[in-house]
Amino acid sequence: MTVQQVLFFLFGAIALGAAIGMVTARKVFHAALWMLLAFFGVAGLYVLLEAPFFAAAQLFVYMGAIGVLIIYAIMLTRGMMRQRLPRVNDQWWFAGLLAAVLLVVLVWLVWQHPWATTTAAAPEDSLNRLGLTLVDPEGFALPFEVASVLLVMALIGAVTIVRER
Amino acid sequence: MVPLQWYLVLSAAIFCVGLYAVLARRNAIVILMGIELMLNAVNINLLAFWRYTQPEAAVGQAFAAFVYAVAAAEVAVGLALIVSIYRNRETVDVDEINLLKW
Amino acid sequence: MESLSRFLAFLADAIVNIGDWIRGLLLGAGLADPWVSLIMKAIGAIVVAFFPLMVVIFLIWAYRKVAARMQGRLGPNSSGTWAGPYGILQTFADAIKMLTKEDIRPQGIDKIPYNLAPILVVFASIATWAVMPFGPKLIGTDLNIGIFYILAFSSAALVVFLMAGWSSNNKYATVGAFRSVAQLIGYEIPQLLAVLTVVMVTGSLRMQEIVGQQKIPLLFQLPVTAFIFFLASMAEVNARPFELLEAESELVCGYFIEYSGMKFGMFYLGEFMNSTAVAALFATLFLGGWRGPWVEQAPIMGTIWFLVKMALMLLVWMLIQITLPRLRIDQMLAFNWKFLVPLALANLCIIGLVNKGITEWFPGGVSAWTRAGILLMANVGIFLATWGILAALERREQRRREAWRAAQVGEVEVSA
Numbered sequence: 001m002t003v004q005q006v007l008f009f010l011f012g013a014i015a016l017g018a019a020i021g022m023v024t025a026r027k028v029f030h031a032a033l034w035m036l037l038a039f040f041g042v043a044g045l046y047v048l049l050e051a052p053f054f055a056a057a058q059l060f061v062y063m064g065a066i067g068v069l070i071i072y073a074i075m076l077t078r079g080m081m082r083q084r085l086p087r088v089n090d091q092w093w094f095a096g097l098l099a100a101v102l103l104v105v106l107v108w109l110v111w112q113h114p115w116a117t118t119t120a121a122a123p124e125d126s127l128n129r130l131g132l133t134l135v136d137p138e139g140f141a142l143p144f145e146v147a148s149v150l151l152v153m154a155l156i157g158a159v160t161i162v163r164e165r
Numbered sequence: 166m167v168p169l170q171w172y173l174v175l176s177a178a179i180f181c182v183g184l185y186a187v188l189a190r191r192n193a194i195v196i197l198m199g200i201e202l203m204l205n206a207v208n209i210n211l212l213a214f215w216r217y218t219q220p221e222a223a224v225g226q227a228f229a230a231f232v233y234a235v236a237a238a239e240v241a242v243g244l245a246l247i248v249s250i251y252r253n254r255e256t257v258d259v260d261e262i263n264l265l266k267w
Numbered sequence: 268m269e270s271l272s273r274f275l276a277f278l279a280d281a282i283v284n285i286g287d288w289i290r291g292l293l294l295g296a297g298l299a300d301p302w303v304s305l306i307m308k309a310i311g312a313i314v315v316a317f318f319p320l321m322v323v324i325f326l327i328w329a330y331r332k333v334a335a336r337m338q339g340r341l342g343p344n345s346s347g348t349w350a351g352p353y354g355i356l357q358t359f360a361d362a363i364k365m366l367t368k369e370d371i372r373p374q375g376i377d378k379i380p381y382n383l384a385p386i387l388v389v390f391a392s393i394a395t396w397a398v399m400p401f402g403p404k405l406i407g408t409d410l411n412i413g414i415f416y417i418l419a420f421s422s423a424a425l426v427v428f429l430m431a432g433w434s435s436n437n438k439y440a441t442v443g444a445f446r447s448v449a450q451l452i453g454y455e456i457p458q459l460l461a462v463l464t465v466v467m468v469t470g471s472l473r474m475q476e477i478v479g480q481q482k483i484p485l486l487f488q489l490p491v492t493a494f495i496f497f498l499a500s501m502a503e504v505n506a507r508p509f510e511l512l513e514a515e516s517e518l519v520c521g522y523f524i525e526y527s528g529m530k531f532g533m534f535y536l537g538e539f540m541n542s543t544a545v546a547a548l549f550a551t552l553f554l555g556g557w558r559g560p561w562v563e564q565a566p567i568m569g570t571i572w573f574l575v576k577m578a579l580m581l582l583v584w585m586l587i588q589i590t591l592p593r594l595r596i597d598q599m600l601a602f603n604w605k606f607l608v609p610l611a612l613a614n615l616c617i618i619g620l621v622n623k624g625i626t627e628w629f630p631g632g633v634s635a636w637t638r639a640g641i642l643l644m645a646n647v648g649i650f651l652a653t654w655g656i657l658a659a660l661e662r663r664e665q666r667r668r669e670a671w672r673a674a675q676v677g678e679v680e681v682s683a
Contacts, residue, residue: 002166004166004167005167008167008171008172012171012175015175015179016175016178016179016182019178019179019182019183019202020182022182022186022195022198022199022202023182023185023186023189023190023199028192028194028195031195031198032194032198035198035201035202038179038202038205039205042179042205042208042209045172045175045209046209046212048167049172049212049213049215049216050216050220051212051215051216051226051229053226054208054212054226054229054230057230057233061233061236061237062201062205062236065237066201066236066237066240069240069241069244070194070197070198070201070240070244072244073194073244073247073248074194076248076251077194077247077248077251077257079251079255086191087190087191087192088189088190088191089189089190089191089259089260091188091189092188092189094188095184095185095188095189096185096189098184098188099181099182099184099185099188100181102177102180102181102184103177103178103181106173106174106177106180106181107174107177110170110173110174110177111170111174115169115170115217115218116218117168117169117217117218118217118218118219118220119166120220120221121220122216122220123220123221126220126223126226129221129222129223130223130226130227130230132223133223133224133226133227134227134230139223139227140227140231143227143231147231147234147235148234150234150235150238151234151237151238153238154237154238154239154241154242155241157241157242157245158241158242158244158245159245161242161245161246161249162245162248162249164252
């Protein structure tokens with residue numbers, strides 16, 4: 001087993017274990033902390049995939065922005081903590097069954113398909129290529145601009161929704 | 166080298182855990198967290214496919230970048246909705262938010 | 268004479284030479300090459316991790332000494348109990364005191380997050396040092412996303428404040444944590460935009476490349492950007508004018524009110540380490556990092572220049588922190604969202620256009636001095652425009668106030 005495989009198992013176990021911890025956590029705040037740990041594990045996987053930019057973006061966007069927002073929302077709805085409600089709804093067994101079946105089907109699909117993988121190393125300048133692709137009119141310039149419009153719309157929309165009238 | 170299948174299986178597992186959170190949990194915030202988890206699983210897939218099939222093209226990375234933008238927008242609007250619902254109805258339990266149910 | 272010149276040659280690049288010497292020693296002891304590389308990397312990591320700790324031990328003493336001098340006191344000294352010349356060992360005494368103090372755990376805390384938070388605070392601020400360039404060849408690891416890595420870690424560290432504040436089961440701690448994160452997230456935006464401007468001008472995220480591009484320090488090319496970055500990073504490390512996280516008179520102590528003993532010490536340490544990291548970052552981004560005279564002949568000078576620039580920034584940080592009173596939270600947030608963010612955005616757009624324009628108009632390329640001059644002129648333009656807008660707003664505000672006052676006086680007369 002190579003070092004990479006060991007690291008894969010380490011980060012994969014962190015990500016998956018934290019994800020399961022998130023689903024089963026009793027307190028919402030604990031669920032948020034588990035989610036952050038899962039994001040951290042996924043960032044480790046991105047490093048293994050030789051995409052350090054995405055690992056840093058994972059820390060930046062998911063932990064620094066989305067995680068903080070979610071914890072803020074938990075604080076703003078903290079009245080929910082006083083109520084002792086069951087964590088899951090009535091159809092939890094059906095949801096679990098569905099997720100399990102989906103997992104089995106996906107794993108089966110993944111294993112039986114012959115993936116045509118390449119062993120070529122990731123290019124040194126893959127980040128430069130990403131940047132050029134994102135602003136290339138032949139590439140993703142239009143989706144890139146649409147994404148920025150989407151972010152502005154989300155910003156304005158969120159402010160409009162929560163504003164007290 | 167880690168085989169591609171390992172990444173795919175791991176991301177499938179994370180996706181299913183997120184799906185379970187979305188379908189079974191009652192707290193709307195935890196449901197949103199489940200969606201984030203599912204988006205993360207998708208991102209692992211996109212980057213794994215980029216790395217193992219076409220590392221010289223940047224398409225997989227570009228898609229992953231768009232997933233980030235969409236995730237950020239989604240969580241901002243989603244949490245705004247949840248906070249707004251909580252102000253009006255004093256609950257974020259999705260079983261009780263059933264005004265539009267027929 | 269021969270030995271002296273050899274000694275000088277050794278000294279000229281001392282840190283790299285010591286590294287080579289240890290490597291030779293290990294190879295001589297019969298270790299295989301990959302293991303030696305691993306051991307060398309581990310040693311490097313330990314040295315890089317201990318550097319901020321060493322600086323902070325000195326910094327805490329220096330801060331107390333400077334603060335005392337400015338307030339007409341003596342500060343740490345050896346007049347009562349012996350603490351070294353000028354009280355330089357005071358910090359060690361404090362550390363020992365904190366280690367021996369009782370570790371009080373309040374009731375109703377969330378144990379794991381509560382105990383994890385102080386560790387993660389220190390971890391996050393040590394992690395940023397991995398990509399800090401100490402010298403021409405001295406850098407933990409020259410990542411191709413260097414500066415983005417630093418920003419990512421300082422952003423992810425925000426969660427730790429929430430962890431500490433929430434798990435303490437104390438309303439002051441919770442309010443402190445949420446206030447602090449509102450402030451830090453807000454000030455992250457102008458900081459990010461300022462760094463983006465630097466990245467645009469230098470054309471790289473790699474720390475060594477950013478330093479390498481600064482034939483003229485960026486402070487003299489992009490003073491407005493440096494100003495924005497400086498203010499935003501003052502807020503990031505919650506130095507005095509922006510010191511709302513702690514706000515002793517309002518929030519007692521902020522998010523770490525419930526911590527005692529060494530856990531409190533870790534937060535204290537993390538705060539000073541963050542300010543050291545920010546000073547080092549400013550020195551790297553705007554003051555040219557390790558660049559300076561005689562670096563070519565003696566690379567060790569690079570490290571000395573870096574430390575001198577960092578110390579200078581820390582001194583400025585101290586002077587501002589000791590002199591100024593604290594702002595109110597609404598003033599702080601308004602200052603960020605209504606002044607810094609628009610200014611940073613306008614600055615980013617204008618510098619981007621000017622920088623692109625230089626490359627377009629002079630296809631043959633320009634000398635660094637010409638480019639710096641044009642950028643400086645653009646900065647003067649931004650400064651004058653900002654000044655003009657602020658002055659116009661102030662005049663309008665004053666007119667409105669006068670009109671209001673006149674109306675009040677009129678009413679009083681009528682009723683009388």
